[in-house]
Amino acid sequence: MHEDFERCVRAVQSKDTRFDGWFFTAVLTTKIYCRPGCPAVPPKPENMTFYPSAAAAQAAGFRACKRCRPDASPGSPQWNERADLVARAMRLIADGVVDRDGVPGLAARLGYSTRQVERQLLAELGAGPLALARAQRAQTARLLIDTSALSMAEVAFAAGFASIRTFNDTVREVFALTPSELRARTRRTPAPVSGVLPLRLPYRAPLCPDNLFGHLAATAVPGVEEWRDGAYRRTLRLAHGHGVVSLRPEAGHIACLLSLTDWRDLSNAISRCRWLLDLDADPVAVDGLLRGDPVLAPYVDKAPGRRVPRTVDGAEFAVRAVLGQQVSTAAARTLAGRLVAAHGEPVADPDPSGGLTRLFPSPAALAELDPAVPAMPRTRVATLTGLVAALAAGDVDLDVGSDWQLARSRLAALPGIGPWTVEAVAMRALGDPDAFLPTDLGVRLAAGRLGLPATPAALTRRAAAWRPWRAYAVQYLWATGDHPINLLPGA
Template structure:
């Protein structure tokens, strides 16, 4: 953090840096996001912090105008592969709330003391403080959008006691839970559905994301439908089931009808303790923590990609809500069309997925677990025998922990472990890294869609893809969008394990 640059961003109300750092005013005791509309403080009265938790630890409370704790997440955490980046991804998924600091440290392979020291040194707050800040945000959402009692909200948000909950809300918001609940602007909850606003940085090419998800929607698990009461060309709603730690859930996200800094979403949870995990997984699915300007700065300078980036500013690299599901779908789609892969996945969902307690529209099942598919009847797997063995072997490795794909995993180690499995080739590994592990720099050189996109961009030979680092995943999506209708998929020459098409 360069403080003079931070102050210039605050002076210009630069929304691109919301969530990247926070400004705290010593004379008022309030911290804000850079784009806060309040009058810019004098330089000598302002400090800067890399996280909301660090500002809270320094006894600053959240601004009531700009709600800094609800800013988009920093794109740095997906970009970085070091200990701090991996820890931040796990904390965002609620691991500290579910497993404590000991569980977080065990997942990362370090001692609690070393982990805490590293986070303090770089972020000004340890894992407990970072998780506490996240709990406060979850509690605010529950207080203002549900009719749960304060005690239920406290434990649902991850607090270990009502006293800790009350103290944290007072410290972060300078309000009691009751005052926060009755604050003007509270939205009404209908039949247990929690309304959300998922913040992101502009620009955001929403139509491309919804097109991407609609093409791959697994029947019974996902659907993309026109907005209620609208025609087929109107904005859409993406809906899907979620297998969360506390039970099944249903989430839906609206395609915006005009540019805005958030996506409207709703979740119906089987267990309200899962709100943090549900929000984070939806954010990962829609790549809402991305920095589109940083991507455009690198890719826009390329003579071939530049026109594509200019045509679709803010194009995202969609992630996924469940790494195991994505890995399974990657193998299901090898060497077949997107439609065929989607149909097979839907059949397996009905056969091996857990049914919802109550169907919701076209949503009826959770996607099957890796453990259930490891024991799947070969007769249910409409694919060559070699790929059946690859699928079942990978699912067994995921189920018994031989291969880990959680948000804090070392991506290189996870990729090497996948590649060592029979029938898993470089395409599949790169695709899993890009979508399941939110790697912004995964590249698929053998993919037919990428090749078609390169030709559409005017490049017949091999591109200088190293110049696209660290945003090659976004380059892949620009090339996929630019591609002409893909030819029938065939294995890449010399690598029959590679998936060489635009699908999972």
């Protein structure tokens, strides 16, 4: 979009926050860059230029606006909508792969050479993987400077900087202030070092929390997840340790409380939480298309902004999807809870009244599973053990940067993995916005209520009009029923 000058100018002049994260406005006279919805007086068009990423604006010598905080805008929705190399790379960079494994590690995960990855990112985003990761480190550093009482040395290493000098230079270059000056500007009381870090996760309005949090609460696995005091809480397995997060829907943002055993996992944890809640979606585009169908229009108008509830761990969701094959939500929770109790790594809940006690078992831990233990039909036990073996061996990749179609084909090749499981994983683990579940019982019941075709093949043909947002159409179809997944607990 940044190449459409007139459209960008109109968005900036109208201070349209819907385009925050889509592109960044750089002001030639002041050498600052802003989000489109910046509340300041818009510059003259002849003084504007536009960039597709904050990293590109920084590389061109612009510093972040102190008023609109472009570094804290929602992420571009196109990285979640697309399955090409650039989109996969951006998802992995957001997940911290470059900080952990470098650019060669990123390229290896993508299956391309380092040169190919750098060339494509530069061509589309105006910045290479190192610059993009540097921009993310700067954003994480500012977040910690503003909201925690960590020392500057601790902030530097928690944000992923290799040295204090690089941290200081980057902060001064990006924000035109020293780290100490940035902290002095904050109006909030920093959180204690040993405590829980409070954050605000922005999103594009509208957002309907009912199905999003209702689904997570209704399917919560005991010990790993819970709904407590109006918030969804869960444990997180991260690169350097583990964490516990609390997520609560608020007006204009998601209130997030994070407790981590290693601060280096902060950006990774934030990325996982945003992915879980689908916060970088573009609800205006999604609802605009779905509203064009007279069958869905009343449900879109009633509760616009439905998101797809995802997962913080693709392998975890795949295991849970197999456990949920042909059983009720309650039965699936019970089975998952037993696995967690037997194989999950113990953790301490930072909330004395909380009930989070375990991490969901890793594929490696479940690879030792005794086939005679799970109280399931023998065929489903075989499916579970086959899936776990494929995940543990790396034959099936379900992380945020995976190839959607390759993951689908490899899942489908496993014994006992049918179309429903493949598409459920594609929707909630891989994040494919066009994943569709025509054989799902809830979808079929909704189709019957709405007069849509009853057979999977006919319904799939009818759903072609909802592409590329069929995963969101499923959320609206599910909303026609009275299942607990559609209700915000306590509402």
